[in-house]
Amino acid sequence: MSGSSRDPRFPHDPDLEFLRDRELLELANLLHTRRLPEAPIDPAFRSSLRRDLRRRHYEMLEPSTPWWRRLTSGPGLAWSGATAGAIAIAVALVFAVRPVTPSSRTLVSSPLDHMRGVAVIQPMKLSFQTAMDHQSVESSLQIQPATQVTYSWRGNTLYVQPVAGQLAPNTQYRLTLTTDARTQDEQPIQQPATITFVTGATTSPTPAPSITPVPAPGVALANPTQLAPAGSVAPVWSADGATLYFAGADGSLESMPRAGGTPTPLGIPGVRQVALAPDGIRIAVLTTTGVYLLQADGTGVQPFPAPEALAVGWRQGKPYAALPAGVFEVKQNLDRGHPATAFAVAADAAAFAPDGASVLVDSEGQVHLVELGGGHDTAWPAGAVTLPAWSQDGRRVAFLGADGLALAAPDGSGATPLASLEQLGAAGATGLVAGWSDGAVLVAGPAALDGVDTTLRVPVQLAPGAFTAVSGSPDGAAIAYVQDGALWTASLLHPGVQPQLESQAGAALKTFMDARLAGDAGSANKFLGGAAAQKYTKDSLLFNGHPGLARWFSVFQQARPDGSVVELVRLVLWDEHHVDVRQLDETLTLRPNADGTFAVVDVQRTPTRAVDAGPEVVAIQVSSTQVTVTFDSDLKPESAAGITLGSAMGTYANRVVTFSLSGEQPGQLLTLTVPNRSVLDLSGRSAAQALTVQIEVPASS
Amino acid sequence: MQDPSGRSEERDLVERAKRDPNAFGELYDRHFQQIYRFVYSRVGEQSAAEDVTSEVFMKALRGIGRYQDTGRPFQAWLYQISVNAIADRYRAAKPVEDIDEQRALASDTDVEAAATRRDELRRIWALVEGLPAPQRTAMVLKFQEDLKIEDIAVAMGKSPGAVKLLVHRAVTKLRDQARRDGIRAEFSL
Numbered sequence: 001m002s003g004s005s006r007d008p009r010f011p012h013d014p015d016l017e018f019l020r021d022r023e024l025l026e027l028a029n030l031l032h033t034r035r036l037p038e039a040p041i042d043p044a045f046r047s048s049l050r051r052d053l054r055r056r057h058y059e060m061l062e063p064s065t066p067w068w069r070r071l072t073s074g075p076g077l078a079w080s081g082a083t084a085g086a087i088a089i090a091v092a093l094v095f096a097v098r099p100v101t102p103s104s105r106t107l108v109s110s111p112l113d114h115m116r117g118v119a120v121i122q123p124m125k126l127s128f129q130t131a132m133d134h135q136s137v138e139s140s141l142q143i144q145p146a147t148q149v150t151y152s153w154r155g156n157t158l159y160v161q162p163v164a165g166q167l168a169p170n171t172q173y174r175l176t177l178t179t180d181a182r183t184q185d186e187q188p189i190q191q192p193a194t195i196t197f198v199t200g201a202t203t204s205p206t207p208a209p210s211i212t213p214v215p216a217p218g219v220a221l222a223n224p225t226q227l228a229p230a231g232s233v234a235p236v237w238s239a240d241g242a243t244l245y246f247a248g249a250d251g252s253l254e255s256m257p258r259a260g261g262t263p264t265p266l267g268i269p270g271v272r273q274v275a276l277a278p279d280g281i282r283i284a285v286l287t288t289t290g291v292y293l294l295q296a297d298g299t300g301v302q303p304f305p306a307p308e309a310l311a312v313g314w315r316q317g318k319p320y321a322a323l324p325a326g327v328f329e330v331k332q333n334l335d336r337g338h339p340a341t342a343f344a345v346a347a348d349a350a351a352f353a354p355d356g357a358s359v360l361v362d363s364e365g366q367v368h369l370v371e372l373g374g375g376h377d378t379a380w381p382a383g384a385v386t387l388p389a390w391s392q393d394g395r396r397v398a399f400l401g402a403d404g405l406a407l408a409a410p411d412g413s414g415a416t417p418l419a420s421l422e423q424l425g426a427a428g429a430t431g432l433v434a435g436w437s438d439g440a441v442l443v444a445g446p447a448a449l450d451g452v453d454t455t456l457r458v459p460v461q462l463a464p465g466a467f468t469a470v471s472g473s474p475d476g477a478a479i480a481y482v483q484d485g486a487l488w489t490a491s492l493l494h495p496g497v498q499p500q501l502e503s504q505a506g507a508a509l510k511t512f513m514d515a516r517l518a519g520d521a522g523s524a525n526k527f528l529g530g531a532a533a534q535k536y537t538k539d540s541l542l543f544n545g546h547p548g549l550a551r552w553f554s555v556f557q558q559a560r561p562d563g564s565v566v567e568l569v570r571l572v573l574w575d576e577h578h579v580d581v582r583q584l585d586e587t588l589t590l591r592p593n594a595d596g597t598f599a600v601v602d603v604q605r606t607p608t609r610a611v612d613a614g615p616e617v618v619a620i621q622v623s624s625t626q627v628t629v630t631f632d633s634d635l636k637p638e639s640a641a642g643i644t645l646g647s648a649m650g651t652y653a654n655r656v657v658t659f660s661l662s663g664e665q666p667g668q669l670l671t672l673t674v675p676n677r678s679v680l681d682l683s684g685r686s687a688a689q690a691l692t693v694q695i696e697v698p699a700s701s
Numbered sequence: 702m703q704d705p706s707g708r709s710e711e712r713d714l715v716e717r718a719k720r721d722p723n724a725f726g727e728l729y730d731r732h733f734q735q736i737y738r739f740v741y742s743r744v745g746e747q748s749a750a751e752d753v754t755s756e757v758f759m760k761a762l763r764g765i766g767r768y769q770d771t772g773r774p775f776q777a778w779l780y781q782i783s784v785n786a787i788a789d790r791y792r793a794a795k796p797v798e799d800i801d802e803q804r805a806l807a808s809d810t811d812v813e814a815a816a817t818r819r820d821e822l823r824r825i826w827a828l829v830e831g832l833p834a835p836q837r838t839a840m841v842l843k844f845q846e847d848l849k850i851e852d853i854a855v856a857m858g859k860s861p862g863a864v865k866l867l868v869h870r871a872v873t874k875l876r877d878q879a880r881r882d883g884i885r886a887e888f889s890l
Contacts, residue, residue: 016868018868028844031840031844031872040747041737042751049755052755052759053722053762054722057725575726
């Protein structure tokens with residue numbers, strides 16, 4: 001049909017040109033203009049069908065026997081449950097009843113459906129519009145996660161109470177009434193109905209959003225033990241912390257167990273510095289006459305004369321010595337060869353980084369950082385009165401400046417004050433020997449041993465006396481020091497530091513996670529540093545689209561001896577209908593910046609897994625006396641025996657496994673292990689995710 | 702659906718829906734209304750329409766893994782399932798009579814009743830109900846659901862040419878019946 005023949009009152013449909021006849025086209029156009037009335041649609045049918053499709057789809061994707069089919073009923077108890085809500089938004093779920101008449105329906109409602117942040121301590125009620133057969137409803141009601149419950153009826157209202165006394169925190173509950181439920185007159189419901197809601201946190205505190213200063217001492221000594229007479233040289237710990245290498249009273253090298261005993265003379269006189277190789281077998285010793293290499297048991301002694309040597313260290317398994325002209329590999333004719341790295345100016349003092357990759361050099365009061373690889377020399381912007389002391393991880397240094405004790409990056413940048421000269425008292429006035437341990441800088445002075453926690457930054461006198469050397473153990477739990485001509489060890493405690501660190505890190509974590517929740521990549525990225533900056537992509541940071549990031553919560557948090565804070569965070573993803581569908585765990589490492597703020601420096605994440613895939617750990621809480629592990633599901637008690645802390649088994653009751661810490665040493669690291677195969681919920685499903693967490697035994701108050 | 706970017710987006714969604722329940726849910730949200738309306742227009746009763754619509758989407762879910770894009774909108778496939786489901790339902794319920802015969806009988810009554818109300822357009826649609834099943838399905842899909850001929854062909858499992866023939870015959874028959882029933886004056890322009 002040509003355009004000229006069209007009637008302007010009707011839209012042209014080229015799809016109908018095959019009709020050709022004008023009269024037929026007019027009739028067709030007339031048919032287009034007439035619409036039948038809209039079909040009556042029951043919104044409950046529409047949403048119910050959608051839920052059924054989604055559930056069926058998940059079953060198709062993850063073929064397994066539905067957990068609830070494995071549920072069994074116990075006498076007086078049922079393996080299902082629900083909760084009651086405080087917010088009175090009743091969402092009606094309509095069940096079609098196999099008809100007395102096709103339109104007959106049974107209505108059940110719960111104020112909790114689609115609610116989030118539901119309080120964990122409350123009963124749950126399901127209200128039916130018609131009288132129901134109690135036994136069939138109770139036996140057909142399924143709950144995820146598996147929860148042991150009791151039932152009570154008041155008229156047509158069913159109250160469901162978890163046997164544990166309360167619901168699990170931060171958990172999505174899904175209640176399904178299957179078609180086995182019947183009305184009192186024996187009519188089965190035609191379609192299952194589902195109620196979904198999410199609980200809020202428990203009574204455990206959410207990290208404080210603001211930082212409250214805590215007047216805590218930060219550092220304290222415990223159990224000081226005198227070991228042996230010693231000279232004024234910093235003791236060195238073996239890698240396992242079991243052995244100490246030190247200068248004896250006559251200045252010669254000795255070793256002895258950290259636990260005490262008789263020192264072993266190693267036969268090297270005039271010791272000024274000791275450096276243990278990374279392999280723990282070889283030792284480089286700086287003496288008044290040069291450098292010695294020997295085995296840790298005292299055998300294989302090799303002397304390398306070089307009386308002008310300033311320091312020794314190890315780099316990539318090779319021994320090096322710093323001399324005024326540069327850094328030399330320790331070998332024959334040490335002081336007459338060519339330096340591996342030459343200094344631009346003659347050095348007066350030097351200190352190797354823990355990994356030997358660089359060396360701090362003091363030349364006429366000016367500090368330089370010299371890289372051993374290419375000899376790159378960075379002069380410090382500010383003068384240091386003393387040669388800076390390396391932290392154990394080599395990331396920071398402590399030095400005494402004109403205003404007092406300060407921290408800085410190894411190249412001198414980012415210097416921040418730690419304590420004033422007045423606060424340091426005698427140690428600050430007379431010069432100091434600084435050592436690092438466990439996130440603290442230790443200042444050994446002629447009248448006292450002081451300590452400053454690098455987070456709290458409050459100087460504390462640890463002990464009075466004349467101190468000439470101090471060093472921290474590899475695990476950060478102890479120090480060795482020389483006091484009044486003797487070698488001592490003591491435990492180093494951080495009262496008040498852990499809560500403060502955790503509070504500050506928790507506040508940073510909340511800001512970081514809330515930015516992710518809000519889709520604010522810019523704000524979230526500000527918290528990223530180190531490896532974490534590389535490990536996050538935009539997708540893994542924000543989870544845009546569907547499923548999207550719905551909520552998060554902290555499962556576990558603990559400060560570590562190095563000042564970092566470990567956070568185990570669960571991220572829950574929801575679909576476009578705001579139903580939680582997937583989840584994953586992120587283990588974040590937060591570390592304080594030089595200005596005291598926290599950055600996320602590393603992240604390890606699990607793959608995403610389905611919500612409702614099996615029992616999940618939702619909280620790990622640590623006190624000075626016990627560790628509790630809370631699950632979202634009731635477990636088969638015997639299967640909880642597979643959960644261990646160190647080598648110990650806990651006791652299980654009401655979704656919680658409890659471990660006693662009595663007898664454990666403060667500072668000791670214990671491994672919490674939750675296997676995913678042997679831990680079973682009441683329905684026999686295994687844990688959704690294996691979990692391994694390092695937990696440090698806290699210091700008792 | 703003619704928008705290329707829209708087709709591309711739909712193709713992506715369908716592909717995701719094969720393994721993502723949420724994507725399938727989005728397809729469901731997009732097409733539920735029209736499929737339900739179509740089914741209801743065919744079965745004429747709410748509970749039956751709900752049953753058939755459930756069956757349609759359940760079949761779609763089971764079959765989406767095998768679904769292959771042929772360049773036609775996804776809805777054409779859903780209509781195809783719907784047409785078959787409606788036919789199956791009435792075949793199962795009434796092995797001899799099919800829905801079209803039932804509806805045709807009802808339509809005759811409706812036409813007579815409608816004639817008395819002088820609702821000529823409604824009478825024409827009532828005449829549609831009296832058409833043979835394939836013609837009626839093609840007419841409903843074309844004029845109620847606004848599907849393209851090619852999409853109707855997918856839905857009905859026929860060639861586009863066969864659908865055109867069905868529509869042509871149906872419209873011709875309607876014209877003849879309208880003339881016979883005196884409705885011609887109402888729509889003749």
